[in-house]
Amino acid sequence: MSARSEPVLRAPQSRTKTSPVSASGPFEFTLALGDDALVAAQRLAEWTSRAPEMEEDVALSNIALDQLGAARLLLTYAGELEGAGRDEDALAYLRDDREFRNCLLVELPNGDFAVTMAKLFFLAAYQLPLYTALAGCGDEQLAAIGGKARKESAYHLDHAALWVRRLGDGTGESHRRMQAAVDGTWPYVHELFAADPAAPVDPATLRADFDATVTTVLAEATLTRPESGWAPAGGRDGVHTEHLSYLLAEMQVLHRAHPGARW
Amino acid sequence: MSTARAAVAAVVDPEIRVITIDELGILRAVDEDPATGRVTVTITPTYTGCPAMDVIRADIRRALAAAGHPDAEVRTVHAPAWSTDWISERGRAKLAEAGIAPPPPAASGGVVPLTLAVRCPRCGSPETEQISRFGSTACKALWRCRDCAEPFDHLKAL
Numbered sequence: 001m002s003a004r005s006e007p008v009l010r011a012p013q014s015r016t017k018t019s020p021v022s023a024s025g026p027f028e029f030t031l032a033l034g035d036d037a038l039v040a041a042q043r044l045a046e047w048t049s050r051a052p053e054m055e056e057d058v059a060l061s062n063i064a065l066d067q068l069g070a071a072r073l074l075l076t077y078a079g080e081l082e083g084a085g086r087d088e089d090a091l092a093y094l095r096d097d098r099e100f101r102n103c104l105l106v107e108l109p110n111g112d113f114a115v116t117m118a119k120l121f122f123l124a125a126y127q128l129p130l131y132t133a134l135a136g137c138g139d140e141q142l143a144a145i146g147g148k149a150r151k152e153s154a155y156h157l158d159h160a161a162l163w164v165r166r167l168g169d170g171t172g173e174s175h176r177r178m179q180a181a182v183d184g185t186w187p188y189v190h191e192l193f194a195a196d197p198a199a200p201v202d203p204a205t206l207r208a209d210f211d212a213t214v215t216t217v218l219a220e221a222t223l224t225r226p227e228s229g230w231a232p233a234g235g236r237d238g239v240h241t242e243h244l245s246y247l248l249a250e251m252q253v254l255h256r257a258h259p260g261a262r263w
Numbered sequence: 264m265s266t267a268r269a270a271v272a273a274v275v276d277p278e279i280r281v282i283t284i285d286e287l288g289i290l291r292a293v294d295e296d297p298a299t300g301r302v303t304v305t306i307t308p309t310y311t312g313c314p315a316m317d318v319i320r321a322d323i324r325r326a327l328a329a330a331g332h333p334d335a336e337v338r339t340v341h342a343p344a345w346s347t348d349w350i351s352e353r354g355r356a357k358l359a360e361a362g363i364a365p366p367p368p369a370a371s372g373g374v375v376p377l378t379l380a381v382r383c384p385r386c387g388s389p390e391t392e393q394i395s396r397f398g399s400t401a402c403k404a405l406w407r408c409r410d411c412a413e414p415f416d417h418l419k420a421l
Binding site: 054055058059061062063065066067068069070072073140143144145147148149151152155159 | 308310311312313314340341342343344345394395396397398399401405419421
């Protein structure tokens, strides 16, 4: 396994080997998906006004907006499932880090552009089969959200895969950076597929689709697929990297300082 | 057509002001309760994060109030998911006239999408190229005509 040279991608705490299978009812499941999308949106939006080129600035902001749209639907529905009167804003702005259920992958810092693309590529390669499966699940609301979001996910995957190929099969420097980004983020993908047979869609069933996409694109990009070994997890149980706390502080400060503030 | 339906159908998209929400295919239903006069409008977003939805809801209520239907509810549904195939012929013509290349047929799941030439809405040339996969709104990409050199918006197939 290649050296993990990116210090920003190091998890401050690692979980024990036995990752507890969380009894994921529809609420926990929907909350986790909503948190994935919300945190991904916040990270992607950090690129707004500072992407390497104008077109990419627009692209990353657009993808962030799609993620935010999915997050709003999922968190609104999670609030309904919970039945405690929490709406999308209460869930997004008034929970602390330990109450967030997003995967660690989305909260990792953006790093360089290659790291951002590796993260987006792995996320989209997971979200596309996930939303597609949701579209056919028994829960009418989740099916509607899945049917809608999968179309947007397909475009995200297309876009990220294009950059992974372009950078991987580009110059020596872009290849080196893309490979380092893939190596650095790869350990975090395993958490996405932790088995949860009770969930509306068991994430473990999405792994084959994900692996097929990743194998194809990495080969086209002349990149090496990392060996699977170290597999940090804990996001689904609320045990996060320190990076999430800073992200939430920035995202939530306005709402917490001025509760109920409106434009 | 009822006055309520006509009033709602005439509401224009706030971000692409040449086309109505009916022509765009996001207006799904207008139901009027004959007993109470209450109007229920059902719409669906183009993209999940479309920031125009709040404005559209407000515009619908305003149009209904002006047409004598102050008691109105606007519901948002997500299934079936909106597709660019729902844009009417008239809507497509209006987009092209406004310099926005209309979308090609959307690829259905599992089928390898066929890339068709996007014609320049200014000069009609098929010699065009994509500048940016994303554009000024969630539903558009930015293209350029190689013949007349004009950049233009293209509604992405969805």
